[in-house]
Amino acid sequence: MPENSTLPRFAVLQLSGCAGCEVSLINASEWVDQYQLVYMPLVVSTHAVPEDTEVLLVSGGVRNDEDIYNLRRAVEIVDRVVAVGTCAISGGVANLGDRDDVRAMFMAGQDRHHLPHLLPKSHPVDSFVNVDLYLPGCPPTPELFMAALLDPENYQASGIVCGECGRKKLKDMRPQHLVGFQQGEVLPDICLINQGYLCVGSSVRGGCRAICTRPGHPCVGCRGPSDAYIEKESQVWFDRVQNVFERMTDIPPDEIRDALHSPQLSMFLFQFTDYADANRPPRPKEKVL
Amino acid sequence: MAILRFPLSRIEGHARVEMEVHDGQVMTAHFQAIEMRGFRYFMQGTSAEQMPVIVPRICGVCSTAHHVASVKALENIFDVEPPELAREIRELLLLGQLIQNQATSLFIFTMPDRVGASSLFHMDESEADPDHQLSLARRSLKVRQVGTNLITLAGGQFIHPVKAVIGGVTSGIQREPAEAMLKDIEALLPVACELFDAYWEMSMAMGERIGTWGDDQPAYYIASTGRTRPRLDSDTLRVLGPDGVERASFPPRLFRSYLDYEDTAYSYAGQTSYQGQVMRANSLARMNLALSMGTPLADGYLEKLTHTFGKPAHPILLFDLCRGIELVYAFERALEILAKDLDYEDTEVPYTLKDGEGYGLVEAPRGPLIHHYIVTDGLVREAEFVIPTVHNMLAIERALKVAGERYISPEAINLELEKAVGRVVRAFDPCIACATQ
Numbered sequence A: 001m002p003e004n005s006t007l008p009r010f011a012v013l014q015l016s017g018c019a020g021c022e023v024s025l026i027n028a029s030e031w032v033d034q035y036q037l038v039y040m041p042l043v044v045s046t047h048a049v050p051e052d053t054e055v056l057l058v059s060g061g062v063r064n065d066e067d068i069y070n071l072r073r074a075v076e077i078v079d080r081v082v083a084v085g086t087c088a089i090s091g092g093v094a095n096l097g098d099r100d101d102v103r104a105m106f107m108a109g110q111d112r113h114h115l116p117h118l119l120p121k122s123h124p125v126d127s128f129v130n131v132d133l134y135l136p137g138c139p140p141t142p143e144l145f146m147a148a149l150l151d152p153e154n155y156q157a158s159g160i161v162c163g164e165c166g167r168k169k170l171k172d173m174r175p176q177h178l179v180g181f182q183q184g185e186v187l188p189d190i191c192l193i194n195q196g197y198l199c200v201g202s203s204v205r206g207g208c209r210a211i212c213t214r215p216g217h218p219c220v221g222c223r224g225p226s227d228a229y230i231e232k233e234s235q236v237w238f239d240r241v242q243n244v245f246e247r248m249t250d251i252p253p254d255e256i257r258d259a260l261h262s263p264q265l266s267m268f269l270f271q272f273t274d275y276a277d278a279n280r281p282p283r284p285k286e287k288v289l
Numbered sequence B: 001m002a003i004l005r006f007p008l009s010r011i012e013g014h015a016r017v018e019m020e021v022h023d024g025q026v027m028t029a030h031f032q033a034i035e036m037r038g039f040r041y042f043m044q045g046t047s048a049e050q051m052p053v054i055v056p057r058i059c060g061v062c063s064t065a066h067h068v069a070s071v072k073a074l075e076n077i078f079d080v081e082p083p084e085l086a087r088e089i090r091e092l093l094l095l096g097q098l099i100q101n102q103a104t105s106l107f108i109f110t111m112p113d114r115v116g117a118s119s120l121f122h123m124d125e126s127e128a129d130p131d132h133q134l135s136l137a138r139r140s141l142k143v144r145q146v147g148t149n150l151i152t153l154a155g156g157q158f159i160h161p162v163k164a165v166i167g168g169v170t171s172g173i174q175r176e177p178a179e180a181m182l183k184d185i186e187a188l189l190p191v192a193c194e195l196f197d198a199y200w201e202m203s204m205a206m207g208e209r210i211g212t213w214g215d216d217q218p219a220y221y222i223a224s225t226g227r228t229r230p231r232l233d234s235d236t237l238r239v240l241g242p243d244g245v246e247r248a249s250f251p252p253r254l255f256r257s258y259l260d261y262e263d264t265a266y267s268y269a270g271q272t273s274y275q276g277q278v279m280r281a282n283s284l285a286r287m288n289l290a291l292s293m294g295t296p297l298a299d300g301y302l303e304k305l306t307h308t309f310g311k312p313a314h315p316i317l318l319f320d321l322c323r324g325i326e327l328v329y330a331f332e333r334a335l336e337i338l339a340k341d342l343d344y345e346d347t348e349v350p351y352t353l354k355d356g357e358g359y360g361l362v363e364a365p366r367g368p369l370i371h372h373y374i375v376t377d378g379l380v381r382e383a384e385f386v387i388p389t390v391h392n393m394l395a396i397e398r399a400l401k402v403a404g405e406r407y408i409s410p411e412a413i414n415l416e417l418e419k420a421v422g423r424v425v426r427a428f429d430p431c432i433a434c435a436t437q
């Protein structure tokens, strides 16, 4: 991958995240022949996005003032901006801290001079700059990265995770309660809802090839809602999951409702519809891979 | 007084180095973590059972270690012992992590320093022979990929694993994928060795060129692996003195009696010491502790290291070589486990929630990692993450100061300093996302 090659140039800007998105990108090494990586501090020693860079992938949320500065400076140079991963799209896991009690603790305990100044919360990238393509997932799989870089329009995936899961939904296996892993085993081949797990794969966008549910862990929805719910309020989406559980189980509706509001789901499921920054239109589904 | 500021790349996360220089004297060298998300705060109130899925997001590089440490802390609270099969699958997970991490550190983070390139992907434009370097890059990525594939096989999701749960794992590994993985690892083990040999040569040449492997003084070492063979999920931390004699061994719940923690005003990360003494965690600590690796090829390399550099060995560039030994070990050990039956029923045992306080220890690639939770009514009241990089902070700063003194004189600053700063920091392979969470 020589520097002077005519291959299109891309850069990766990492804001405040976990680097999982970058690690996933390195796992997809096919781009080596088709793109020229010009900036990505995790793997390349360069200190700014160079001119003539076409695509900018942004991962991580905007968590401090240096993130804002780096983001604004980088987008000026490039033609196309891709927001990669839940953190960049909605603030991600760090958004679990978007509560008054946590903010108070956090801001009180973490004042530092001469360091990037922390913001009260983690912001999505599109609070500050325009985004051309959203690539959800925590992190997106290498396959999704390749699709985003090479041919986002023609990526083939199921509408929902269930379509890629391969577990069978049974009519006559109706749990009374959510049991989680306390029961001590996960049966193969049978839908996790039938076994009393809180799996939301039935309304989460496909494309990850159901990597969690196949080996027996419920989908926590890291890819966000499917196209059917992505432009709607989260309540519509909640009602849908609630319906699925009421149809397939005898679990009391209140129990399901409470569970759906748990932290592990809320870090992903609100990522397209509910912003803490009010008055923003939903992201159009055409822009979401 | 002048302040020299060095941005850093090819490490995990956002950090920089600041040196205060006065009349050619290095007054201070600060290693600053400049990001923070606040997991220890926002995990409060989370349902305890969801922790193993959320905490891997502390760091996409060390995710597997957080996943397993979290499960162990909860098992400690709920008083449940995972079955043997679950332990083996978790070990595979941690081995996958070790392969991925050590390969990343060796090939992506530090190999470019050895030939003066800006990255592994740009090594063909360095002074070295183009064809050879390009194939080096590709082979390196393949070896690294083995780690990722192993995490996927043993952990489900490939960056933030999901398969370890309180009481066990969600499923075993079927014979067919296990065989396929086995073949893959067998095919790539010689490639890993070949790359490590090349890396060793490049390192010798670099040591020759810069005239040192690190001038810093000896230090204390901390690790939680076994002495006769590595154990990634042991329940004991050990501290070695600079002379190689074991000074302490203790369970994770007693860590506060042995280690002193301090916040710093100039960084979002704190720093720990062993009763006021500078200590080091990570690969060199483990190799100084290990009498043997328990697998043939890795033992050969360990012998070569001991023969060449003595034991305990202190020069910091040896951290990098030690990572290579562990890379080879992890390949060999994964072969041993994958040869066993991993597909029988006994994957998990049931448990009931209860209130309590628990600790989970694993040896992450960067050193001993402890998760400490207090749980009431099924919710996490307090979460504490004791991070290996934080144990290395004082050692990193001391080594940076030594490097500064080597290259700064009242007359001039040698341009090699910037490179030296990068080499020093990368030798410790710090992880900033973890250190600050």
Ligand code: SF4
Pocket (backbone or CB within 6 Å): A017, A018, A019, A020, A021, A059, A060, A084, A085, A086, A087, A088, A092, A093, A137, A138, A139, B057, B060, B159
């Ligand atoms: S989206 Fe997930 S993988 Fe990506 S940076 Fe955020 S937490 Fe890490």
Ligand code: SF4
Pocket (backbone or CB within 6 Å): A161, A162, A163, A165, A166, A167, A168, A169, A190, A191, A192, A193, A199, A200, A201, A202, A210, A213, A218, A219
């Ligand atoms: S609900 Fe979950 S387990 Fe059931 S089919 Fe859908 S993705 Fe699979």
Ligand code: SF4
Pocket (backbone or CB within 6 Å): A137, A138, A161, A201, A204, A205, A208, A209, A210, A211, A212, A213, A218, A219, A220, A221, A222, A223, A224, B157
């Ligand atoms: S199965 Fe669900 S949680 Fe897992 S990667 Fe796919 S969308 Fe994300």
